Amino acid sequence: MNRKAKLYIDKNFTISEVDKRIYGSFIEHLGRAVYTGIYQPDHPTADENGFRKDVLELIKEIDPPIIRYPGGNFVSGYNWEDGVGPVEARPNRLELAWRTIETNEVGTNEFMQWAEKAGTEVMMAVNLGSRGIDAARNFIEYCNHPGGSYYSDLRKKHGRKEPYNIKTWCLGNEMDGPWQIGHKDATEYGRLARETAKVMKLVDPDIELVVSGSSNRQMKTFAEWEAAVLEESYEYVDYVSLHQYFRNDSNNLANFLAQTDGLNDFINSVAAICDYIKAKKNSNKVINLSFDEWNVWYHSDQADKELEPWTVAPPQLEDIYNFEDALVVGLTLITLLKNADRVKIANQAQLVNVIAPIMTSKNGGAWRQTIFYPYYHASRFGRGTVLDCKIESPQYDCKDFKNVNYLESVVVYNQDQAQITIFAVNRNSEENLNLESKLNGFNDYKVIEHIVLEHEDIKAVNTENDPENVKPHSNGNASLEDDILTAELPKLSWNVIRLSK
Template sequence: MKKAKMVVDKEYKIAEVDDRIYGSFIEHLGRAVYGGIYEPGHPEADEQGFRKDVLDLVKQLNVPIVRYPGGNMVSAYNWEDGVGPKEDRPKRLELAWRTIETNQVGTNEFADWAKKAGTEVMMAINLGTRGIDAARNIIEYTNHPGGSYWSDLRKKHGYEQPHNIKTWCLGNEMDGPWQVGQKTPYEYGRLAKEAAKAMRLVDPSIELVTCGSSNSSMPTFPEWEAETLDHTYEEADYISLHQYFGNYDNDSQNYLANGLELERFIETVTSICDYIKAKKRSKKTMMLSFDEWNVWYHSKDSDSKLEPWTVAPPQLEDVYNFEDALLVGSILITFLKHADRVKMACMAQLVNVIAPIMTDNMGASWKQTIFYPYMHTSVFGRGVSLHPVVSSPKFDTKDFTDVEYLDTAVVYNEESEEVTIFALNRHISEELKLDINVSSFEDYQLKEHIVLENENLKAVNTVFKEDVKPHNKGKSQLKDGFVEAVLTKASWNVIRLKKIN
């Protein structure tokens, strides 16, 4: 059995965890909205047509913020199409995903859904086909109290009080050639800066996210960040990062090492931000919003065969397996290890479209494998991220060297007097014995050891059977200031300590 050890001390603080790193994303794409969160006539639909069974699952995830309405879709979206009487709303050709958008759900309906889900809205504006004027108008519509054209129109539409949406994305993936209205770094930087200025004149309290590169493999990365931030650094509060992973080579050990690629991405963007800070002699530190991330590769063949110009087709409906859940856990661990700079993150997406929650039209809803590490970190990962001192055996793969078998993050919630250790054993065939020095946490006891494991890395959950689900029978004991744990092969572990009162 391989052995690892770590020291966890309450004084080894990284930063307070911003709850918004457990955010998600709903785009007008596939069945995320229509057939996902919204399905009038469904047995579980409420008076507005929102599925209550889906809302219940979203609440289990304790999602703090949800990005909307896109995504690629937003770059050709006219927000005005989605407000006002539903019978007057136009059906449009949605260019990003080549579907028909009925606009039966828009800004007001989504704000209502967010309240029901107990979450906040991160709204994206169209900087592809539109710009400053549309940006200032939508924020006037959503956030201004009244006495102006757009705010009074909101009232006419039945919303007397403003929605007060505080977090706004200045476009989406504007470096991408697939994007309607793709921009050069100069074009985007200038437009985003001026849109930001206009939006802040309407509502100075908002937070703004400027577009980073679409992923770390873009040929313009990281020059895009450097040039765009030269324009937007003082106007924006965050820069976005997007990244998706897939086990295309069916190499599980290499696949589970992708947390290192994610770390490199975060650290590179952080260094560019700090370079621009120094260049501008700024006192502000730019924070990171990882507002698109997930595993995405299972559905790409079937997506290529879909007929265009239909309503809510089954697009990007990846069926996730057990090893995907392990990588999702590793991604969340990586965010916690960088809690000093990663302040928001959105799993893309929330329902049906590369999502932890799946539904059948007019039928049931269920939890995909990735639901569980997302839920565990969101529920138990609130507090201060600590820096554990780790000693772990390592391995090499096709793409990575010196990968630690133990991938871990620790969160200390002083208010509830709890410590949570998230631990991934990356070894796909051997257990890992883990000794944890927790002597700085006097009078704490072991509360539980949750494990997500399966003999089959390719095991999946379906509407009929949940083959991948956690149990709390992990092998751990706490004695004389040390936790002795056994992490089964290829397993996700949540070890919780609680102070004795």
């Protein structure tokens, strides 16, 4: 016997318009993300600039609106000047964050060229680890100033006449982490971020800046870090960053699927800290959130321990994702959308090869991992306004969480296209869920598609030889009659129910 759940949808109750940047991604100079990932001049599909067209096509399917670059831990030891100018004159560097050799064959101009081909904006990071204010002001001058100054004219000399007009910038990365090159305490970093922000906005007043929050919620300095950093920088920055990775070390599926309930609390906690500093400073400014690293990450731990250091583009952090990981990615996207009033930017880390939805073979093809599909569906169908829906669902308890809904769901209404999209996950591993939902304020809609991602084997993966082992189908049975939507959500499934006039 199937369990029952209800979803209450009303056109008049909304959370927020979705900032399209919530579907962003991340490419770091790490592992094979760049070299043999997006860039491989000797590959059969390479274009005239060395970019893999097979990878570009898969990225265009997802349509990420913004991509964070060049790191990550990498950026805290990166000299941006190494990646501009004639490629043959660029230095090989010891890359200390991941203990590899960075050839600098791909740098700022090459990546910006690739981003234009991919149809995406860039979220650029500056080095506040080993460097600081001066390098940041020179870098933004190089990227964004029209001309007539040393660094803008240097950009022109390097072949790019028009400025890139990069409008979203990260002030370093995970500066609270002892592993970070140039790690600082909160007050020290907050002051540096403030002074760097002031200078960067003098060069380009139209940019938005992301200040580094805690590397994860388990950091001993969490909350104190955010408060101290914002105490110093509040009026000069626009977002504070959050990072979160999900693990299933104990192979406890119920607990793994519940972790996004903790994510929701994490988001609310950081928003509360921002609002505390706002009240303390009697400010009218609202600091929003940039969830600029998130994903499942734990499969590659042992493999990375066996890698030899100081090689070029070794296979680092190449998690092979299974079906249950795809459910967690879907649950994460639902949680981010439910918080769209404060989460304006989010970047799934990362995009190609490194803990990524897209994998490549150096001498072969490119394929979609299991986690590709929820990300693709959300990016494609989740543009519009998030509705403030209420869920009635049977619940369960697990190791770390209580009263977890079997049904997790969010609804996005795109008024311009007259479309409603329901994203829903059934966390129940034993039973299907019979979903019933009354649509208030929506007349003359009909179901146009019910997509389901399901698999009998929760450990099933996609490989180069079997790239479609886990893939969605459109055989869901959602129906709408007299404004009452009914649908059967299979056990352990990701569902996308689309309605239109």
